[in-house]
Amino acid sequence: MGVSGSLYSGVSGLNANGNAMSVIGNNIANANTVGFKSSRAIFGDLLSSEISGSGGISQVGRGVGLSIVDNIFSQGTFENTETNTDLAVEGSGFFIVSDPSTGNSVNNYTRAGAFRFDADGYMVNPEGYNVMGYQLDDNGDTIGDLTPIWANTQSFTSAGSTSSIDLNTNIDSDSVVVGAYPSFDPLDASGTSNYATSIQVYDSLGSTHLMTTYFTKNTNQNWEWTSVVDGGEVAGGTSGELEVVGKGTLQFDASGDLIAIGVDDSTDGTGTLTVNQLYTVAGDTSSDPVFPKPTATTLAGALDWNNGAVQNNLIEIDMQTTQYSSPSVVVSQEQDGYGTGTLVQLSVDDEGNVVGNFSNGTPRKLMKIALAKFTNPNALDKAGNNMFAQSNGSGVPIVGTVGSGVGNIFTNALELSNVDLAQEFVKMITTQRGFSANSKTITTTDEMLAEVINLKR
Known part of the structure; x- marks a missing residue:
């Protein structure tokens, strides 16, 4: 490989540590992003070249490369809020959201539960994606396939005669x-x-x-x-x-x-x-x-x-x-009787039920929020706006509701970013040192090549 080979080893180190610094910078930038999951850069050495010596065949490393950027799905802490449609997931589950402009053809997954009801009665995230769930029968059991959470804001609830x-x-x-x-x-x-x-x-x-x-x-x-x-x-x-x-x-x-x-x-x-x-x-x-x-x-x-x-x-x-x-x-x-009533407020309970509160004082369960979990969530693709997309490595989603093993829901709460700033700054120091050390490898190799050039004057 010769002296010049160390130049390329140094360059690989600069590239790898530069990418690692980008990952760290992204983590720090999202330290206050609701539901954000931090990442880490994993390095791997490159294929070594073989050289012959008096003792036999030896291997000399050719530098470092970025193996993978891992998503870290550790549980974030909860922040209590005053909004009853703010939701936080405890466990490995994700909320399921879908883009209505595509006819809800593809689902994305998120831990950010800052939801609200829009003017049409759909439960959406800040980007306008529909939150997905199930309809309920008269007994409160889920029926049918996944569908956008929706409430008829102009609905009435029937009266109940006194018994x-x-x-x-x-x-x-x-x-x-x-x-x-x-x-x-x-x-x-x-x-x-x-x-x-x-x-x-x-x-x-x-x-x-x-x-x-x-x-x-x-x-x-x-x-x-x-x-x-x-x-x-x-x-x-x-x-x-x-x-x-x-x-x-x-x-x-x-x-x-x-x-x-x-x-x-x-x-x-x-x-x-x-x-x-x-x-x-x-x-x-x-x-x-x-x-x-x-x-x-x-x-x-x-x-x-x-x-x-x-x-x-x-x-x-x-x-x-x-x-x-x-x-x-x-x-x-x-x-125990009551008259007819109009819908005055929508909320979500800890079982994921979307509850309509009517003017006659009677609540009614309208729909139920769905959750999904993956065998390998670390392999999910980041889709932006706090959302993830299914990948070949993540496996297919296991979809269920609260109580079916996919996680629990807390109302009036949001999950905060799981970024540990102290740890990120320590990584920043070690990455900076690694970058500087690799630059020294390049400058030192340059001096060695200069000496070679100066052999003939």
């Missing part, structure tokens, strides 16, 4: 006995009851109806309960008159605790009472509860709303009632 009421009350044990059962008269409600409480209930169309439950004391531990609505709102009723839609009895023990509920099982309120025991008290002083706990119900066929809603609406009433010597009062009451 249960939780009524937590105390009725005063010192109340005056009104009369023997049956004593409540819907034509003289206030005169034939001791206490009443009202709550708005919903039908299947989302219309509200005022339902009032009256309590009438019959004996010291026995009360009558009667639920009514305005007769003009149900079939066969008269507007302005109370229509009985549920009735029964309440039985309390000497401590004021409810021990039995009586429910009229007829369709017209004139049938026999079905008595449901809340507690087994015979020979048992501990009053162990019976499961499942019985509840009161409205009369069969009584809630036939006359506005075209679903007929024969039945409502269970959980009578969480006590009879203590204290003024009658409603502690709390709730019902």
Whole structure:
């Protein structure tokens, strides 16, 4: 190879260290880039030349070359944000994004989860690429193939009719006995009851109806309960008159605790009472509860709303009632119905579900974000804008959702760059020294060649 061969060895060292400095510079430049994954330059020596010596054949190296630039996919730290569509992946997964201008024909992969919903309701990254996911069926299970995450921002959610009421009350044990059962008269409600409480209930169309439950004391531990609505709102009723839609009895023990509920099982309120025991008290002083706990119900066929809603609406009433010597009062009451609502906000939960929050207070899962992982992510091709593309070396993506082994999602968070600045500056020093040393090889070889030239003067 001769003296001049060392010139080319030095040049190879300059090229290799120059490329390494480019990798380091790119890492440092992206130290604050969301989801950025750093790289490292791996060197390899070049094929050696053989020379003959007195001791036999020897090899002399011909310099260094850049073997590969590795992507380092170590986990970056998380930054908490105030945006509920900012997402971070924990684990080996990638978000799947696709260019809508190409008809979403090719997928790219990213760890940068700074997403948002555009004016058309599509979930996109800052470059406008669609975030990919799955549609959901009524049970919340994924169906179909990968498709852009989309929400109809002009959508309505249907109403839900009331099916249960939780009524937590105390009725005063010192109340005056009104009369023997049956004593409540819907034509003289206030005169034939001791206490009443009202709550708005919903039908299947989302219309509200005022339902009032009256309590009438019959004996010291026995009360009558009667639920009514305005007769003009149900079939066969008269507007302005109370229509009985549920009735029964309440039985309390000497401590004021409810021990039995009586429910009229007829369709017209004139049938026999079905008595449901809340507690087994015979020979048992501990009053162990019976499961499942019985509840009161409205009369069969009584809630036939006359506005075209679903007929024969039945409502269970959980009578969480006590009879203590204290003024009658409603502690709390709730019902599970709701009216129609418009979409007011979109968010993502930790399971990757895109959740629509509607004006009626009911959330609904709309779609689910997909994640992908690769057997060899280090071989992914960088596609720019924090995105990677599949390569022959990376293998095909394994696509799934949160909980299927492809990673976890954190909301209101972004994964930061995994660049370690301290380590990059140390690499910068060693690379600079390597570059300088190789330049010295060239200058020294030049001096040696000059000496050869000067042999003949």
